[in-house]
Amino acid sequence: MVAIDIEHLSKKFGDFTALSDVSIDVQPKEFVTLLGPSGCGKTTLLKLISGFLEPTDGVIKIGGLDVTHVPPEKRDTALCFQSYALFPHLTVKENLEFGPRQKKVSSSERKARIDDVSEKLDLTAQLDKLPNQLSGGQQQRVSLGRALTMRPSVILFDEPLSNLDAKLRDQVRIEIRRIQKEYGLTAIYVTHDQAEALSMSDRIVVLNDGRVEQVDSPEQLYYAPKTRFVADFIGDANIFPGEVVGAISNGLWQVETGIGSFSVTALEAPKTKSVSLCWRPESAIIDTSGIKAKVVHRAFQGHFTDLIVETNETSYRVQTKRTDAQEGDIIQFLVSPDEVILLDKDT
Amino acid sequence: MTLRRGLLIIGLLTPGLGLILALIGTVVYIAVSQSFGFYSLNGISEFSTEFWSKMVGRKIFKRSIQYSIYIGVLSAIFSVALAYPLAIWLRKPFAGSNLIGAILKAPLLVHGLVAAFLFVNVISYHGILNQFMQWLGIWSEPRRLQNDPNAYSVLILQTWKNMPFALLLLTGAVQSISDDVLDAARDLGAGKWDRFRRVIAPLTISSMQAAMVIIFIGAVADFSFQVIAGPTNKQSLSQLMVSFKGRGDWHSAAVVGVSLMMIALVGSAILAAVARIIMRGRIK
Amino acid sequence: MTMEQLNKILLISLLLICAIWLIIPFTMAVLWSLVDPSEPWTADKVLPPVISLYRWVDMWENSSLKSALIASYTLAPSAAILSLLLAMPTSFALGRLKFPGRELAKMLCLLPLVVPAFITAIFFTSLLYQLGLSSWRPGAILFAHAVLFMPFAIRIMTVSFEQVRQDHIDAARNLGASHWARFKVAYLPALKPGIFATLLIVFIQSIEEFAIAFIVGSPDIVTIPTLLYAALGQDYVRPNAAVLSLILVVPNVILMLILERLLRSANPTLSSGKG
Numbered sequence: 001m002v003a004i005d006i007e008h009l010s011k012k013f014g015d016f017t018a019l020s021d022v023s024i025d026v027q028p029k030e031f032v033t034l035l036g037p038s039g040c041g042k043t044t045l046l047k048l049i050s051g052f053l054e055p056t057d058g059v060i061k062i063g064g065l066d067v068t069h070v071p072p073e074k075r076d077t078a079l080c081f082q083s084y085a086l087f088p089h090l091t092v093k094e095n096l097e098f099g100p101r102q103k104k105v106s107s108s109e110r111k112a113r114i115d116d117v118s119e120k121l122d123l124t125a126q127l128d129k130l131p132n133q134l135s136g137g138q139q140q141r142v143s144l145g146r147a148l149t150m151r152p153s154v155i156l157f158d159e160p161l162s163n164l165d166a167k168l169r170d171q172v173r174i175e176i177r178r179i180q181k182e183y184g185l186t187a188i189y190v191t192h193d194q195a196e197a198l199s200m201s202d203r204i205v206v207l208n209d210g211r212v213e214q215v216d217s218p219e220q221l222y223y224a225p226k227t228r229f230v231a232d233f234i235g236d237a238n239i240f241p242g243e244v245v246g247a248i249s250n251g252l253w254q255v256e257t258g259i260g261s262f263s264v265t266a267l268e269a270p271k272t273k274s275v276s277l278c279w280r281p282e283s284a285i286i287d288t289s290g291i292k293a294k295v296v297h298r299a300f301q302g303h304f305t306d307l308i309v310e311t312n313e314t315s316y317r318v319q320t321k322r323t324d325a326q327e328g329d330i331i332q333f334l335v336s337p338d339e340v341i342l343l344d345k346d347t
Numbered sequence: 348m349t350l351r352r353g354l355l356i357i358g359l360l361t362p363g364l365g366l367i368l369a370l371i372g373t374v375v376y377i378a379v380s381q382s383f384g385f386y387s388l389n390g391i392s393e394f395s396t397e398f399w400s401k402m403v404g405r406k407i408f409k410r411s412i413q414y415s416i417y418i419g420v421l422s423a424i425f426s427v428a429l430a431y432p433l434a435i436w437l438r439k440p441f442a443g444s445n446l447i448g449a450i451l452k453a454p455l456l457v458h459g460l461v462a463a464f465l466f467v468n469v470i471s472y473h474g475i476l477n478q479f480m481q482w483l484g485i486w487s488e489p490r491r492l493q494n495d496p497n498a499y500s501v502l503i504l505q506t507w508k509n510m511p512f513a514l515l516l517l518t519g520a521v522q523s524i525s526d527d528v529l530d531a532a533r534d535l536g537a538g539k540w541d542r543f544r545r546v547i548a549p550l551t552i553s554s555m556q557a558a559m560v561i562i563f564i565g566a567v568a569d570f571s572f573q574v575i576a577g578p579t580n581k582q583s584l585s586q587l588m589v590s591f592k593g594r595g596d597w598h599s600a601a602v603v604g605v606s607l608m609m610i611a612l613v614g615s616a617i618l619a620a621v622a623r624i625i626m627r628g629r630i631k
Numbered sequence: 632m633t634m635e636q637l638n639k640i641l642l643i644s645l646l647l648i649c650a651i652w653l654i655i656p657f658t659m660a661v662l663w664s665l666v667d668p669s670e671p672w673t674a675d676k677v678l679p680p681v682i683s684l685y686r687w688v689d690m691w692e693n694s695s696l697k698s699a700l701i702a703s704y705t706l707a708p709s710a711a712i713l714s715l716l717l718a719m720p721t722s723f724a725l726g727r728l729k730f731p732g733r734e735l736a737k738m739l740c741l742l743p744l745v746v747p748a749f750i751t752a753i754f755f756t757s758l759l760y761q762l763g764l765s766s767w768r769p770g771a772i773l774f775a776h777a778v779l780f781m782p783f784a785i786r787i788m789t790v791s792f793e794q795v796r797q798d799h800i801d802a803a804r805n806l807g808a809s810h811w812a813r814f815k816v817a818y819l820p821a822l823k824p825g826i827f828a829t830l831l832i833v834f835i836q837s838i839e840e841f842a843i844a845f846i847v848g849s850p851d852i853v854t855i856p857t858l859l860y861a862a863l864g865q866d867y868v869r870p871n872a873a874v875l876s877l878i879l880v881v882p883n884v885i886l887m888l889i890l891e892r893l894l895r896s897a898n899p900t901l902s903s904g905k906g
Contacts, residue, residue, distance in 0.1 A: 083527045360724055363781060370778045460860055592753050592756075
């Protein structure tokens with residue numbers, strides 16, 4: 001049985017459409033991230049799943065039960081807020097206890113859950129402190145612990161790491177994933193940080209302007225983006241319009257673009273003659289044959305060199321481990337056909 | 348701190364704080380002294396506990412104490428109990444919330460005496476309330492509602508006048524609770540009542556206590572409402588005090604006055620503590 | 632039922648309650664004040680049979696209304712100015728100087744609000760008798776009002792003084808300004824809204840004040856509240872009481888609205904604790 005089933009969900013605020021026709025299935029124990037730029041609708045979607053907003057259209061089912069019109073206090077979801085939202089007048093222990101007490105869990109079971117969570121999250125020494133006596137990282141963990149003691153079917157995260165400094169963020173990222181796996185929870189995670197999404201998720205839902213662009217594993221999204229937006233949003237991409245010239249062999253096509261000719265592997269024949277093709281800057285291999293480009297800007301980054309190059313007055317990006325190219329030089333490079341991606345044209 | 352600076356500070360504080368302390372201090376001092384027989388204005392001044400012992404034995408004194416406390420406590424409770432749901436309702440702005448807020452706070456602008464008059468006018472024997480009830484057919488003849496023995500009129504007036512004040516204090520407190528905290532409570536399974544009891548009440552307790560204490564002190568010491576709309580067979584402590592003074596019996600007036608002050612102080616402390624215990628479940 | 636529907640229902644019921652709570656009482660008062668004595672307004676008629684300004688004119692000419700108005704409206708501004716002047720040095724100290732016990736001092740300034748009005752009134756009168764000053768009534772009331780309402784003045788002016796920027800003062804000093812010039816340029820702009828607010832609040836409080844005016848003032852000095860009290864007591868003539876009530880309330884409402892506008896446009900941290 002699917003853990004979360006979202007069917008044709010839409011949300012309108014007056015004239016403004018925040019989400020339109022979103023349909024997603026989430027499997028049990030899966031870690032799914034909702035990723036997208038500000039205003040794409042990911043927070044709205046999270047609020048719909050947690051029950052703080054009611055959809056204009058569509059159905060949400062959790063664990064097979066239709067919860068579309070069920071208020072948050074009755075849904076089996078637990079939310080970790082961006083601001084942590086700890087109860088300022090309660091100690092850490094009382095904060096952790098809040099949810100189970102509401103559910104009328106017996107006091108021995110409550111104690112067991114609190115002991116378990118505080119041990120796993122290293123909060124045992126903090127149990128009698130008030131939230132204002134804790135550091136940011138500790139507050140984050142209490143917020144997580146508070147959701148965990150509920151033993152919810154679904155745990156939801158609303159950009160929980162955005163208030164932490166960079167070093168702490170890495171640590172907590174790993175911790176959250178570890179806890180999620182240990183407890184076997186289904187998790188929905190909202191972030192605008194693609195590095196976070198790529199490193200933590202089983203699958204990512206990429207949203208743009210209220211619509212789902214693509215739902216796939218991080219690897220698939222990176223190596224096989226379906227739309228221009230996804231190609232551009234996740235990692236860097238050089239995108240060029242082009243014309244399909246013809247087939248070179250079975251599964252290999254030649255496409256002519258403004259900067260030169262590319263060979264593309266594609267399982268199916270391209271549907272139209274006009275296509276958009278894209279490749280990642282790090283896919284370029286410096287070679288004596290291949291496309292000529294003039295280096296316009298060079299930035300040494302340590303493990304690679306970032307080059308902005310120009311061909312036929314079009315500038316784009318190339319990343320290489322070689323450090324001999326200087327500004328003003330002409331370089332030549334190839335891209336392996338497997339690493340050239342054909343995008344849906346109307347993106 | 349140098350002597351010069353110390354003198355400067357004292358000098359600056361004198362016309363303001365100094366006068367306040369002088370006035371209030373003297374007033375309290377005279378009240379206490381007169382209650383013990385000193386500073387007699389029409390007779391000999393000498394220490395005596397006679398006035399206290401006589402007064403404590405008087406039935407009218409005991410009844411006044413009970414009555415004033417009854418008014419004070421109920422006014423405070425009603426005002427705050429009414430103000431809380433309104434403050435919570437008005438927490439987030441919505442269409443018309445400013446208008447409602449202004450209307451609810453309007454009684455703050457109305458003088459106590461005027462309020463008493465307006466009220467008495469409405470409930471008078473031939474007043475509009477009587478006429479309305481007869482027109483509806485609920486009553487067959489006008490009823491005498493004024494000066495009722497249970498002091499409902501006074502309680503209504505006190506609540507009418509004080510609820511806006513409690514609303515003012517509680518609105519600020521309730522709005523200072525972040526949305527996220529309330530959403531978190533909801534997410535963890537707390538319905539409306541639980542959210543109030545376990546999150547809103549504990550976080551707004553000092554405003555609630557301030558409101559209750561101030562309203563209690565004002566209501567316990569009420570004179571105007573009592574005299575105009577109150578029961579005729581009971582007297583509030585202020586009323587009693589003024590009547591003693593009017594008869595020239597300053598010492599008895601002082602006894603009542605000092606008692607009133609003590610009741611106001613002790614009563615406020617008890618009320619605040621009880622409120623805290625009920626709302627928080629423990630003293631912290 | 633959604634939040635929006637619930638809000639609408641509550642809004643309508645509240646407006647209904649407000650009609651009962653505010654509009655009806657006031658309408659009754661206005662109607663009663665307009666009753667002409669030629670035809671009394673009896674229970675069987677919904678509206679007064681004859682409406683005129685008779686009561687208003689009569690009160691103006693024949694009763695103590697004139698002297699009460701004069702008394703109230705000279706007492707109030709004087710009390711306001713006196714209160715402000717007395718409060719300034721203390722507010723300056725509390726707002727700009729640091730000294731041990733400052734917080735305690737701030738709390739002690741609120742004392743007059745804690746002692747019930749009638750106790751202050753009666754024993755202040757006793758004090759006057761003791762000191763033999765009982766003939767100096769108007770001055771006594773003025774003094775009492777000024778001190779009684781000083782907590783408001785001190786609180787507002789302290790906040791105002793805290794708002795004065797040190798760099799403005801320093802700049803003025805740097806440019807060689809005398810004490811007075813410094814005050815004018817660096818202090819006054821920040822203090823102005825507070826000064827207006829203080830004057831307004833003490834004015835309003837003084838106009839409305841009843842206990843002291845009644846106990847200390849009667850029978851010689853009549854203010855509008857004491858006149859209203861008398862009108863509600865033995866000589867209960869309903870229309871007269873209605874007239875007095877309106878005279879007391881309407882200017883008050885207007886002044887409070889002005890105050891609200893003033894406070895909103897000035898510093899939002901200035902609070903009066905009223906309205």
